[in-house]
Amino acid sequence: MADALTDLKARLNDVTSLNQINALLDWDLQTQMPEGAAESRARHMSIMSRLIHEMFTADETGKLLDEAAVEAKGADYDDDDASTLRVARRDYDRLKKLPTDLVEEITRASALAHNVWAKARADNDFKSYIPALEHMISLKIKAAECYGYTDHIYDALLDEYEPGLKTADVDKMFEDLRKDLVPLVKAIGERVDAVDDSVLHQDFDVDKQRAFAEGVIKDFGYDFNRGRQDRAVHPFCTNFSINDVRITTRFDPRWLNPALFGTLHESGHGLYELNVDQSLEGTILAGGTSLGIHESQSRLWENIVGRSHAFWTHYFPVLQGYFPQQLGSVDLETFYRAINKVHPSFIRVEADEATYNLHIMMRFELEAALVAGKVKVNELADAWNEKSKAYLGIVPPTDTLGVLQDVHWSMGLLGYFPTYSIGTILSAQLYEKAIAADPSIPVEIGQGKFSTLLGWLRENIHQHGRKFEPKELIQRATGEPLQARSYMNYLKTKFGAIYGI
Ligand code: ZN
Secondary structure, three states: OOOOHHHHHHHHHHHHHHHHHHHHHHHHHOOOOOOOHHHHHHHHHHHHHHHHHHHHHOHHHHHHHHHHHHHOOOOOOOOOOHHHHHHHHHHHHHHHHOHHHHHHHHHHHHHHHHHHHHHHHHOOOOOHHHHHHHHHHHHHHHHHHHHOOOOOOOHHHHHHHHOOOOHHHHHHHHHHHHHHHHHHHHHHOOHHOOOOOOOOOOOOOOOHHHHHHHHHHHHHOOOOOOOOEOOOOOOOOOEEOOEEEEEEEEEEEEEOOHHHHHHHHHHHHHHHOOOOOHHHOOOOOOOOOOOOHHHHHHHHHHHHHOOOOHHHHHHHHHHHHHHHOOOOOHHHHHHHHHHHHOOOOOOOHHHHOOOOHHHHHHHHHHHHHHHHOOOOOHHHHHHHHHHHHHOOHHHHEOOOOOOOOOOOOHHOOOOOOOHHHHHHHHHHHHHHHHHHOOHHHHHHHHOOOOHHHHHHHHOOOHHOOOOOOOHHHHHHHHHHOOOOOOHHHHHHHHHHHHHHO
């Protein structure tokens, strides 16, 4: 007798592989592709998207889902088959609502807009980017209307990255954060001269920067046999298999932070993908379950580990070995304080831990207003500068340092930004739980050892892939829902000590 579950899984595996092939085209677009190839690449990727969408949302998939559900009845909740059915049903019901030509057009527009955005950013020319962005916003509004929503059109877009998350949840999260965060940033602002970070702004040979950072992430457990690091305009992590997980970075020859902390950050995303259970390879369950959970991993390795005192007791002498002239006479305390300097800055990915969420709040409000039609694209640069003034107290002198800095909107990633704050908050909640389970973790970090921490994350987060939705996973791993308390405690303890407040 034909087995619907087997047929369904074969079909889902094909869809997964085709998605991975499309991701490879996108990796190439962002790292290697000559500019002249933009049109042809947009064509390739949009055709792939159409084929994938047609195959996945075909009536046959729906029929197999129905039949397989009968066959798998009674299976445990976390059983692979039961989980496959849950995840596939959710994806199917959602994507079935989108017409194929819209999926194709979003992919095409995204591939084309990437280069338009990159050029506008390089030339500080927001005007040249307006038509491409207007087109993309109109497509995303169409998609949101297809998905449907009850309260806010933005809910429909949030759900794509963080299943179940609503605009009202994000409002509440930022309200909770704002209460504690704004006074903390203000108190630090009054003591801004307590930390001097000039040691980070010197000539740092780019090859040495790379060698040091890659050495660290090897120690974290990032496996270069199943991964690699390339350069990109906007750093990212992508994967085409559990055994092919790639990261990208960018270098500033006069500033240590972007490549160093960028690499640690992306390696955190990479470790998540690399440590999904191998039994899920090639299936719809392989890969991170949401962007918020993903970001909890990157922020944990970048900040909670990578900006900790314990970490640098081990790695500062190593870094001094790479840069004896620049850092040889700098002491550990000066360096530790420098990398943790809090000050409002223009670029989100280079922001300190305390002001980071303020960058996210302004993007969330702007993109929610864009899709609700309350802000027009041609008003966006001014709206950006107003928000920047209100939240960070500074106005970027150029659009390159302002509204043009992020790649997301060009790619149609609207509803994505709030997941950065979810991840940031969650990183502290997870770490608190990990060290409660094994108090030797901070001691090991001080020795350049990370296997206990990585093991805890693998056990509680990574191995499950997409089996559990974010809310379930957080509850299982920490015994409580997402909360901002751990994160605020972490910030207050750390910056209280550094700034004497
Ligand atoms: Zn990230």
